[in-house]
Amino acid sequence: ATHTKNEYLNDNYNHTFFNNCSNSTRIGKFTTKITLWNDIIGITFRMIFLPIFFPVDDSVYLPSEELLQEYILNENGILYQGSWDDITTVPWNFGQFEKDVVDICFEVLDNSPTALKNSEMEIANRGSPVYVSRTITAMVNANDDRGVVSGRWDGKYSDGVAPTRWTGSVPILRRWSEDGGQKVRYGQCWVFTGVACTVLRCLGIPTRCITNYSSAHDTDANISVDYLFNDQLESVSEGRKDSIWNYHCWVESWMKRDDLPEGYDGWQVLDPTPQERSDGIFCCGPCPVRAVKEGEVGLKYDTPFVFSEVNADLIVWIVHPDGERIQVSQNSKVIGRNISTKSVYGDFREDITANYKYPEGKNKRPVECTHLFSIYYNELILTFDILFAQWHLQTNFTSPLRTIHSKISLHHFIAHKEVLRLQYGHYGACVSEHHMIRVTALLQPTDQDNIILQEINIPLKMPALHIKVMNCSINTSTVSMALALLPMTDICSKFQIIGKAIVSRKLTAHISFNNPLPVSLQGGMFTVEGAGLTEAKEIKTQYVLVLEIMQSMYST
Numbered sequence: 001a002t003h004t005k006n007e008y009l010n011d012n013y014n015h016t017f018f019n020n021c022s023n024s025t026r027i028g029k030f031t032t033k034i035t036l037w038n039d040i041i042g043i044t045f046r047m048i049f050l051p052i053f054f055p056v057d058d059s060v061y062l063p064s065e066e067l068l069q070e071y072i073l074n075e076n077g078i079l080y081q082g083s084w085d086d087i088t089t090v091p092w093n094f095g096q097f098e099k100d101v102v103d104i105c106f107e108v109l110d111n112s113p114t115a116l117k118n119s120e121m122e123i124a125n126r127g128s129p130v131y132v133s134r135t136i137t138a139m140v141n142a143n144d145d146r147g148v149v150s151g152r153w154d155g156k157y158s159d160g161v162a163p164t165r166w167t168g169s170v171p172i173l174r175r176w177s178e179d180g181g182q183k184v185r186y187g188q189c190w191v192f193t194g195v196a197c198t199v200l201r202c203l204g205i206p207t208r209c210i211t212n213y214s215s216a217h218d219t220d221a222n223i224s225v226d227y228l229f230n231d232q233l234e235s236v237s238e239g240r241k242d243s244i245w246n247y248h249c250w251v252e253s254w255m256k257r258d259d260l261p262e263g264y265d266g267w268q269v270l271d272p273t274p275q276e277r278s279d280g281i282f283c284c285g286p287c288p289v290r291a292v293k294e295g296e297v298g299l300k301y302d303t304p305f306v307f308s309e310v311n312a313d314l315i316v317w318i319v320h321p322d323g324e325r326i327q328v329s330q331n332s333k334v335i336g337r338n339i340s341t342k343s344v345y346g347d348f349r350e351d352i353t354a355n356y357k358y359p360e361g362k363n364k365r366p367v368e369c370t371h372l373f374s375i376y377y378n379e380l381i382l383t384f385d386i387l388f389a390q391w392h393l394q395t396n397f398t399s400p401l402r403t404i405h406s407k408i409s410l411h412h413f414i415a416h417k418e419v420l421r422l423q424y425g426h427y428g429a430c431v432s433e434h435h436m437i438r439v440t441a442l443l444q445p446t447d448q449d450n451i452i453l454q455e456i457n458i459p460l461k462m463p464a465l466h467i468k469v470m471n472c473s474i475n476t477s478t479v480s481m482a483l484a485l486l487p488m489t490d491i492c493s494k495f496q497i498i499g500k501a502i503v504s505r506k507l508t509a510h511i512s513f514n515n516p517l518p519v520s521l522q523g524g525m526f527t528v529e530g531a532g533l534t535e536a537k538e539i540k541t542q543y544v545l546v547l548e549i550m551q552s553m554y555s556t
Helices: 065-073 101-110 113-117 119-124 129-140 170-178 189-202 289-294 303-311 476-484
Strands: 004-010 015-021 076-083 086-093 149-151 184-187 207-217 224-229 243-255 266-270 313-319 325-331 337-342 349-351 390-395 402-404 436-443 452-459 466-470 508-514 525-530 534-540 549-555
Touching: 065 189, 065 207, 076 189, 076 207, 076 243, 076 337, 076 452, 086 189, 086 452, 101 129, 101 170, 101 189, 113 119, 129 189, 129 243, 129 266, 149 189, 170 184, 170 189, 170 534, 184 189, 189 207, 189 243, 207 303, 266 289, 289 303, 325 452
Parallel strands: 149 184, 224 313
Antiparallel strands: 004 015, 076 086, 207 243, 207 337, 243 266, 313 325, 337 349, 390 402, 390 436, 436 452, 466 508, 508 549, 525 534
């Protein structure tokens, strides 16, 4: 039962009841019943539900109204993608106050394995944001249970929706609910993050979306990413799952951690993307951000894994024909860059890297771990900067390799530049939806075992969108902001405003862009969505683009 306090006020004209709930009240549906003891004829009354959020002793209390407006009430946000040296943005409609969303969020909790196995015990834990948030990270992905989103990274989406086509959480949650808890295909890290943010904000837990660039995926808990090459500098890492993602998204939620020693309240990492199992299921967190920075990897939950995402070392090994492995480089500077979130004060990026790690070379708590447990090596450790001789051309995540060999001779203190020319015909058929080419450069000096490695991401520019709004009177700065939120680079800000917007009258917009490629494009799709304005709608184009303009008209 929920502990409440009832108060009654009577001023002869108005009868007011106050029902004050405990700050540890469990999340869920509640029923209010009113019993009239006397027969009253011809009376009308209004029932108003006015929740007063966040008393000071609440487990998710935030001290600032500005923080509440952003991390609980804001239905729109920005997710950061790209690479650490070329950061891009995509808009996301969280829609936590859209019709039926709160009921669907309760449905997500009700379908968790714990709730289905022992509903009374599960409901008893719903007053804890630690329990609720950890449950949500497990339920947003569909790997173990009746979760919401199925992940896929191989580019094969014919039996579902490509992750890049989603623009908000509401269509995903509604589809999951309407299909009886069947997983929605498909998502990747930013989709899992957007959906988790919607559910957590809807349930009253302050939440924000985070992007970590050059994010490590350490599968063997040794806090390193290991690259293995043979004597010919050919990769022999197949079968090892350690990797570096050009970016990875998760959420942070604000809460007290009464289950931990003092000092670890505040922002907690929650990662709904299914990467590694935690207590037997695919979930991650809540993990205190402060614990990550201080290297306190023994604290709950999943702190070693999160620590490695932002602090792992990149280690290169040579594997000789006899099986001997020699470590030839160790780089601690490439993992965990430009950790980003949307600012509370506007639609611009806030860099929060300093929340997660100390600057390289500064004092910080050492982590008691060693790489000896995963790979045996002879002690030969070198440090170095960028040089190269052999190129591996690889698009993001899934596409095949192309290797180019080159021999160079250099005198001391002399720089050399090797030009790699790529035309559209070389990479167009294998570029992933992330519009990124990853190049790995390896240098092996003659008659030496040491190797120098450097990776770089080459972003591919998207064509500009041109937007023309007709019969609309709107503030210029508002239009500029809307254009800036579009998931394209180099957005053209030329637009024409004619007439006035009238309620319940049709509003027409023309959206077009030029095809800059030497091949025809077809199957174009525009997605339009706005919280409280219109549900997500997909508008198919009916044109084949041969270096021409694709144009579509949208009316609402």
